[in-house]
Amino acid sequence: xLKTLKKSLFVxxxxxxxxxxxxxxxxxxxxxxxxxxxxxxxxxxxxxxxRDDGIDGIxxxxxxxxxxxxxxxxxxTLRFPWDRLYRLTLDKPNYGLFSTSYTxxxxxxxxxxxxxxKTRWVLLSAPGxxxxxxxxxxxxxxxxxxxxxxxxxxxxxxQGLSPINALRDQENVKKLVRxxxxxxxxxxxxxxxxxxxxxxxxLNTVLLFKEVDQYLALNKDTPDEVVERLQKALEEMRAEGxxxxxxxxxx
Numbered sequence: 001x002l003k004t005l006k007k008s009l010f011v012x013x014x015x016x017x018x019x020x021x022x023x024x025x026x027x028x029x030x031x032x033x034x035x036x037x038x039x040x041x042x043x044x045x046x047x048x049x050x051r052d053d054g055i056d057g058i059x060x061x062x063x064x065x066x067x068x069x070x071x072x073x074x075x076x077t078l079r080f081p082w083d084r085l086y087r088l089t090l091d092k093p094n095y096g097l098f099s100t101s102y103t104x105x106x107x108x109x110x111x112x113x114x115x116x117x118k119t120r121w122v123l124l125s126a127p128g129x130x131x132x133x134x135x136x137x138x139x140x141x142x143x144x145x146x147x148x149x150x151x152x153x154x155x156x157x158x159q160g161l162s163p164i165n166a167l168r169d170q171e172n173v174k175k176l177v178r179x180x181x182x183x184x185x186x187x188x189x190x191x192x193x194x195x196x197x198x199x200x201x202x203l204n205t206v207l208l209f210k211e212v213d214q215y216l217a218l219n220k221d222t223p224d225e226v227v228e229r230l231q232k233a234l235e236e237m238r239a240e241g242x243x244x245x246x247x248x249x250x251x
Contacts, residue, residue, distance in 0.1 A: 024225060029073040030218070032096045033085040034060065036078065038193045039250040040099040040117055040214060046197070048080035059099040061246045062116045062237065063216055069233035072226060081167045083149040093221040100217035101151030101187075105158060111222050113230045114215030117247070120188040121152050121210040124195075126176045127202035131183065136161060136209055145172035145181035152185045155210065173198045187212075189251075 034041040036048065040059040043050035055078045067074050074096075079085060089097040090109060099117060100106070123139055125131045133139040136159050146153035146163035156163045163185060166172050173195045175181045183206060184191065195203055218227060237243050 024072070024223065028094075028226075029075065030067070030094050030096050030222070030226065031092070032063065032074050032076045032098070033089060034076070034078050034098055035080060035082050035085060037099055037187075037190055039189065041078065043078050048078075050078040052076050054078070058247050058250045059116050059214060059216075062234070062243060063098055065237060065242065066113070066216075066230050066233045069236065070226075070229035072229060082147065083167070086149050089217060089219055091219075093219050096216055096218045096222070098216040099214040101212045102215045103151050103155065103212065105154060106151065106217070109220070110217035111220060111224075111227050112215045112217060113227060113234060115213035116216060116234070116243070117214040119190065119212050119214060120208055121155065121212060122186055122188045122191070122205050123207040123209070124176070124184045124186050124191055125182070125204045125206050126179070127200075127204070129182075129204055129206075131204075131206055133207050136207070139183060139207060142182035143180075144183045144185050145175050146185040147172070150187075151212065152187060156185055170194050170198060173200050176200075176203075 036042050041057040044054050089095045140161050144163045147169040148165035172184045176184045
């Protein structure tokens with residue numbers, strides 16, 4: 001009886017071990033998508049399309065190393081607009097998207113690996129503006145520009161605000177200095193980086209309303225084995241100081 005019990009226990013442990021270390025198909029590959037979101041991910045030539053080595057940034061370098069250590073194949077493409085990339089990742093198995101803000105609203109929509117960075121959500125005003133607000137509710141009386149389907153815009157909408165969404169976040173820089181919007185709901189430091197590219201400086205931070213972690217978002221049908229391998233690789237990189245080193249290189 002004891003011998004049979006031991007044998008059953010061994011088989012159960014063996015099967016559990018097999019599931020915990022399941023092998024992926026030899027041709028398995030993750031289709032990674034990203035956008036210009038400097039300094040986290042960006043095209044080397046500043047254009048709206050790039051592949052593989054034509055993409056750099058804090059998150060791009062971290063994600064590449066994660067996949068290398070995890071032994072998982074991938075393709076990496078930078079495209080535009082964010083709205084399309086977001087919907088593709090929602091709909092297509094084995095697709096991944098970064099840098100993606102991790103929020104409670106988005107939590108059930110994807111599988112997540114991270115964090116790979118941290119950002120702040122702010123309201124910016126044009127140079128010389130005297131606008132002052134102490135809350136989003138107080139800001140609602142102003143015309144607020146945001147980036148379509150970006151987490152910042154989604155958050156504003158969840159708070160009852162009606163942002164004027166643009167397909168390119170750079171458009172908000174131009175609208176702000178032209179007086180077409182009063183405030184720009186942006187991600188810091190990304191917003192200031194984009195403004196600098198448009199030769200705009202001196203923007204005022206009117207309100208800091210949220211700090212958010214950035215993650216790699218994976219389609220919900222992605223095998224758990226993939227998520228676990230990538231998360232383990234990221235934790236090793238963080239413990240070794242790799243993540244901090246990459247971040248400091250860009251900032």
